[in-house]
Amino acid sequence: MDALVSTEGLAKSFAPNATPAIQSLTTKIKAGQVTGLVGPDGAGKTTLMRLIAALLQPSEGRIDVQGRDTRTEGAAIHDEIGYMPQRFGLYEDLSVMENLTLYADLRGVVGDERTATFEKLLAFTDLARFTDRLAGALSGGMKQKLGLACAMLKSPKLLLLDEPSVGVDPISRRDLWKMVYSLIDQGVGVVWSTAYLDEAENCAEVIVLNQGRVLFQGDPKDMTAKMAGRVFKLHGAGAERRALLARTLTSDDVIDGVMQGEAIRVVIAEGAAAPTAQSIGAASVTIAPTPPRFEDAFVAMLGGQPKRTLAQATRQRSDGDGKAPVQAKALTRRFGSFTAADHISFEIARGEIFGLLGPNGAGKSTTFKMMCGLLRPTEGSALVDGLDLYKAPSAARARLGYMAQKFSLYGDLSVAQNLDFFAGAYGLSGARRREAVGRVIEAFDLKPFLNENSGGLPLGFKQRLALSCAIMHEPPVLFLDEPTSGVDPLTRREFWGFINAMVGRGVTIMVTTHFMDEAEYCDRVALIYRGKCIAVDTPEALQHAVKSKDIPEPTLEDAFIALVEQHDRAQQAAA
Amino acid sequence: MSAASLKSGRWRRIRALIVKETLQVVRDPSSIVVAFVLPALLLFLFGFGITFDATRVKVGLVIEEPTPESAEFAISLSNTRYFDVRQAQSRLAFIDDLAAGKISGVIVLSGDFAERLERGDTAGVQVITDGSDPNTAGLVTGYVQGAWQSWQNQRGFAKTSSMPGQIDVQARFWFNPELESRRLLVPGSISLIMMMIGALLTALVVSREWERGTIEALLATPIGTLEFLIGKLVPNFMLGLCAMAVCVLAALFVFDIPLRGSLLILIGFTAVFMSVALSIGLLISTVAKTQFVASQMAMLVAFLPGLYFSGFLFEIASMPAPLRAFSVIVPAKYYVQGLQTIFLAGNIASVLVPCTLILVFMSTVLFALTARNTRQRLD
Amino acid sequence: MIWTRLLALIVKEMLAAFRDPKARMALVMPPLIQFFLFAFAATLEVSNVPVGVLNQDWGAQSEQLISRFERASAFSEVRRYGSEAEARAAIDRQDVMVVIQIGQDFSRKLAGNERPTVQLLLDGRKSNSAQILSNYLNTIIAQYSAAYRMGGAALQPESEIVDRSWYNPNRGYRESMVPVLIATLPMTMVLMIVGMSVARERELGTFEQLLVSPLQPLEIVVGKAVPGLIVGFAQCTIITLIVIFGFGISLTGSALVLFTGLAIFLVSIIGIALFISSLVSNQQQAMMGIMVTMMPLMMLSGFSSPVQNMPDWLQPIAQINPLTHIVVVIRGVFLRDMAFGAVAERLWPMAAIAVVTISAAAWMFRRKIQ
Structure with missing residues (x-):
């Protein structure tokens, strides 16, 4: 098969003395298949995409697309590729149809070809109903689908997709993949960059990038196969499982460990002995080997989960009065005639991680905002630590920590200034402030960055800083809004390590997510769909509920999709 | 795809970009603000708010010793449309008001006013003005002088006519006999408006593409630099002409400014200036990647020089030499010169031709710079 | 807190x-x-501007007056024009903001104790500057007239206004x-x-x-x-x-x-x-x-x-x-x-x-x- 893209000794640096974003990269990308581009944040994925799309000039080496040099034949290359940047540039003030028409004109899709293409793409993306809607008013998933449609308008020879599934719910994600597979059948080459490693398993070939270099290129199954016999699941640890995970990870033999509902998944170092109940010091736990996933191989390839023995970020909390620290009582919010949240109720117990799940636009964010005190409920009440957020706002807010979805600290202030500000904003002064700031600096290893602008920190440290700012006042309750959306697996593990440690000390966590790996860390999840809470249970129970002949071993994602479909069917039947 | 088919798609791509820009302009409230609200506001402020024509200046009149002559002069002062006169017997009565800025001047008719007048002596009338407002101060003196002269003429025509060395001065103000400052401020503000729409709006729409990240997808399509630039220019050019039409209508019918030159020449001349303003906007956008920076630069590069160095508010010749030299490269200077001529004087080729040539030269240079600096890539 | x-x-x-x-x-x-x-x-002051003169008079008096313009600090130069058309064109072109037109009987009338007339042709496109300029010129002409009077038989000095600015004496x-x-x-x-x-x-x-x-x-x-x-x-x-x-x-x-x-x-x-x-x-x-x-x-x-x-x-x-x-x-x-x-x-x-x-x-x- 011909190579669509070939690079030779490719390098790219943005400043003369900076570490190159891409270094001595020689590779080939084939037509008629999906090539996955994976790697941690800052590995150079986006830079490589832009180099292929002839939007950046290589500093060294060359890169050919369809035999054309990107330095000199940019215009011709642009005519043959489809490119969907990470922040897809939909014109939010143009309607769906106007966006499509613009790109059709620019790409020269006219006449009958246009009519046919539009019809096909609109049907495919399920956007036919929304052609007049402004792109800015679409949900996240629909925006991505429209972006993809714009990139696919003129069946390109090469389609470049830069993290197309960030912020997209599982259902939309499936649709995206369906669209891409249909192109493969027509012989198009697709490059799909992603931080979600379950997607890499769908690719015919993956390129693993780290620090601008290729670590691996080939069939992801080959990479996964190397891990055979090194992956185990630990069942039956019950409430102790978080402590057990933390303990297990201290062993040098264990290179990776994550929560999977009530189980713990561990990966051992090459050549290490399989873990036993004795070796991990938990007699009641049953250990069973389990088939490896691509993610296991990826983490192992990058040297395993980063391990740090960090000081505790919060003090041990007493058990309290036994009342649930977070209560939602028939929360309802209407926008005009539209009900975004309809009588949503739940309680979260102390030391519990509670997940709010739901597709884009289902009312999850509305519920979350009401719980944080950002949006006044039309009916019902939200209580934090027994205080109503709308009757005693200041006192209730002092008891919760909040970490927003995107990095929302002051990027042009230094780390120390951010910490000082948030300590002050939560009313800490004098010795208490110094103590709190000192504690998080130590716990999250922020010392080397204290005088740096927080906007320029590596992503992992931005997250640590955001978490630090949220917990300096030692809130009994912590709210996280899609904390690791678009974050690479290593940073994600590190983050959940911090969270697990805090839960171990009695902090209550509520998290919104549509990212299933995050949901796996939850003790219980609530599934929000069309403004209603359609299920509240443990992840295992939800998985168990949808078990059937077709899906004998459902993942949480399967459960999610099945439950939503079930609800739709029930609604249709009722109607 | 061959080069020929790339070329054939050019017009379609340009058209698509123009349609897109137009839709965005129509839907984006900020474009509407820049294109219509700001011009209306500026025109309004310059038309009504700023005027150097002092009408009804508040002054105090001190008549130290009432005589028939002083009463007569007081009446002739009060009768001019320039003064709002209050009378008192002592200047002490007005000193506080002058210090408080409540009146602009005090006119003192001395006790022996009448006798001095008979003798033909000086210092019969004293004018004390508030120098902290030099412009009004000068006008007060001028008006009193005028009133004094005409009163004198009325009184003793025979006596003064035979005085030797007397020279009559007749001032004739061409193009604007009533000396309404509105007649120069309105064309001047039109130049500011054109500059704002051209430079600010254009800089904003391009930097917005960078800020929102839409440029990345656009650059990955077969668009060429020239196509991209033309796609941005045409809608803003049309918008500028629309704003121009509104301004001209307002100038003619709201502010009663004559249009002595031809409308066609006005439109043509404006089009040339618009192309300069648009090129400045595009040039800014090749440097500024955020809307905030773009708007700051547009203010510094386009608006302020247009305000200070176009000669409609401040006399360029009176500025220090370095600033005078700088004003040579300010396009608004030539546009204002041309506009004032077309509106108030007529089609005077000796003004319009050089101005047009200079503007054409400027826009060519600026556009060439822009085309060179516009990057087809992200780095 | x-x-x-x-x-x-x-x-x-x-x-x-x-x-x-x-x-x-x-x-x-x-x-x-x-x-x-x-x-x-x-600045709303007017200085350093050129002025035009259209002198149709052949007498010495008009030249005396013009030399006063030449010495005035507010004007950068005095441009002379030969005909009315030329002067008009200069204003049109905005070469000068004012042309001082001295009629052909200026010297004769002045000497004969008649009242000669000086016309100021001003560019109203710049109304404010033109007005200020006209005030300057008026003052210069008045000064000349006073000096002429003193130089001749000192008859009756004309009654004048005393003009004074407080707070900012130079305005x-x-x-x-x-x-x-x-x-x-x-x-x-x-x-x-x-x-x-x-x-x-x-x-x-x-x-x-x-x-x-x-x-x-x-x-x-x-x-x-x-x-x-x-x-x-x-x-x-x-x-x-x-x-x-x-x-x-x-x-x-x-x-x-x-x-x-x-x-x-x-x-x-x-x-x-x-x-x-x-x-x-x-x-x-x-x-x-x-x-x-x-x-x-x-x-x-x-x-x-x-x-x-x-x-x-x-x-x-x-x-x-x-x-x-x-x-x-x-x-x-x-x-x-x-x-x-x-x-x-x-x-x-x-x-x-x-x-x-x-x-x-x-x-x-x-x-x-x-």
Whole structure:
């Protein structure tokens, strides 16, 4: 098969003395298949995409697309590729149809070809109903689908997709993949960059990038196969499982460990002995080997989960009065005639991680905002630590920590200034402030960055800083809004390590997510769909509920999709 | 795809970009603000708010010793449309008001006013003005002088006519006999408006593409630099002409400014200036990647020089030499010169031709710079 | 507790406004440039302009008069034209703003004790400059006429007006305009800092972070206002010092009165800025809002042209503009040693504006948050 893209000794640096974003990269990308581009944040994925799309000039080496040099034949290359940047540039003030028409004109899709293409793409993306809607008013998933449609308008020879599934719910994600597979059948080459490693398993070939270099290129199954016999699941640890995970990870033999509902998944170092109940010091736990996933191989390839023995970020909390620290009582919010949240109720117990799940636009964010005190409920009440957020706002807010979805600290202030500000904003002064700031600096290893602008920190440290700012006042309750959306697996593990440690000390966590790996860390999840809470249970129970002949071993994602479909069917039947 | 088919798609791509820009302009409230609200506001402020024509200046009149002559002069002062006169017997009565800025001047008719007048002596009338407002101060003196002269003429025509060395001065103000400052401020503000729409709006729409990240997808399509630039220019050019039409209508019918030159020449001349303003906007956008920076630069590069160095508010010749030299490269200077001529004087080729040539030269240079600096890539 | 929170917010605002070098430039450069433009470029005086002469007289007297024009400091040169058509074309081309036409019987009439006529043909396209120019020329001609009279038989001197300016005897434009910059430049900066700050936080997502903290709406409003006041006041002080020591314009009144006025003025401007920022949802809208507000504030203030010249229906609007009042106070205190009683009449309207705008802003924030 011909190579669509070939690079030779490719390098790219943005400043003369900076570490190159891409270094001595020689590779080939084939037509008629999906090539996955994976790697941690800052590995150079986006830079490589832009180099292929002839939007950046290589500093060294060359890169050919369809035999054309990107330095000199940019215009011709642009005519043959489809490119969907990470922040897809939909014109939010143009309607769906106007966006499509613009790109059709620019790409020269006219006449009958246009009519046919539009019809096909609109049907495919399920956007036919929304052609007049402004792109800015679409949900996240629909925006991505429209972006993809714009990139696919003129069946390109090469389609470049830069993290197309960030912020997209599982259902939309499936649709995206369906669209891409249909192109493969027509012989198009697709490059799909992603931080979600379950997607890499769908690719015919993956390129693993780290620090601008290729670590691996080939069939992801080959990479996964190397891990055979090194992956185990630990069942039956019950409430102790978080402590057990933390303990297990201290062993040098264990290179990776994550929560999977009530189980713990561990990966051992090459050549290490399989873990036993004795070796991990938990007699009641049953250990069973389990088939490896691509993610296991990826983490192992990058040297395993980063391990740090960090000081505790919060003090041990007493058990309290036994009342649930977070209560939602028939929360309802209407926008005009539209009900975004309809009588949503739940309680979260102390030391519990509670997940709010739901597709884009289902009312999850509305519920979350009401719980944080950002949006006044039309009916019902939200209580934090027994205080109503709308009757005693200041006192209730002092008891919760909040970490927003995107990095929302002051990027042009230094780390120390951010910490000082948030300590002050939560009313800490004098010795208490110094103590709190000192504690998080130590716990999250922020010392080397204290005088740096927080906007320029590596992503992992931005997250640590955001978490630090949220917990300096030692809130009994912590709210996280899609904390690791678009974050690479290593940073994600590190983050959940911090969270697990805090839960171990009695902090209550509520998290919104549509990212299933995050949901796996939850003790219980609530599934929000069309403004209603359609299920509240443990992840295992939800998985168990949808078990059937077709899906004998459902993942949480399967459960999610099945439950939503079930609800739709029930609604249709009722109607 | 061959080069020929790339070329054939050019017009379609340009058209698509123009349609897109137009839709965005129509839907984006900020474009509407820049294109219509700001011009209306500026025109309004310059038309009504700023005027150097002092009408009804508040002054105090001190008549130290009432005589028939002083009463007569007081009446002739009060009768001019320039003064709002209050009378008192002592200047002490007005000193506080002058210090408080409540009146602009005090006119003192001395006790022996009448006798001095008979003798033909000086210092019969004293004018004390508030120098902290030099412009009004000068006008007060001028008006009193005028009133004094005409009163004198009325009184003793025979006596003064035979005085030797007397020279009559007749001032004739061409193009604007009533000396309404509105007649120069309105064309001047039109130049500011054109500059704002051209430079600010254009800089904003391009930097917005960078800020929102839409440029990345656009650059990955077969668009060429020239196509991209033309796609941005045409809608803003049309918008500028629309704003121009509104301004001209307002100038003619709201502010009663004559249009002595031809409308066609006005439109043509404006089009040339618009192309300069648009090129400045595009040039800014090749440097500024955020809307905030773009708007700051547009203010510094386009608006302020247009305000200070176009000669409609401040006399360029009176500025220090370095600033005078700088004003040579300010396009608004030539546009204002041309506009004032077309509106108030007529089609005077000796003004319009050089101005047009200079503007054409400027826009060519600026556009060439822009085309060179516009990057087809992200780095 | 409340003071801790407020202090943290104020410190953060100050850092946010000045830490980023680019933002610092964007805030500091425009006022600086404006300051020098205004001090040096903005002048309503007319000097250094060429004048034209169309002399149709053959006598010596007309040449004496012309040599007076040539010596006048306000004119850069005297251009002579041979015919009326030539003179007309020169005005059309804007080569000169005025042509002094001396009729052919000028010398004869002057010698014969008749009244000769001198015509000034002025370019009305620049009405203000033309008028000032015409005044200059009138004075020069009057001086010549007086000198001629003295040189001849000293008969009756003409009765004349004594013209005197107080406070600013030379009627210097700079003395009048430059002190006002003490108010206008900090106003620009404060509007920008305060008006943009909330919008920027909304865009960055940090505003939600503030809202979930125990900070209350009023605290946020105060926290945003105080840094503006500090920055504005610092700028006021610096510019006052430059005006006094750099430009040698002495302060005749009391500095205490001046700064009391400035403090109230700044609070009222901050109120306006907060109100704008409570209405907008992003930086671009804030920017537009600030521009649309700033222009009328500047132009309807008596800063560039006197309020009394405005149409009657615009005058009340000028009265609700804080800048109108502070302009009177600054010029008064700087040049006229304005008494406190007179200043107070200008202080309470500004205080009233401040109270109204700040309460409106606080109310808008409260409404938007909940």
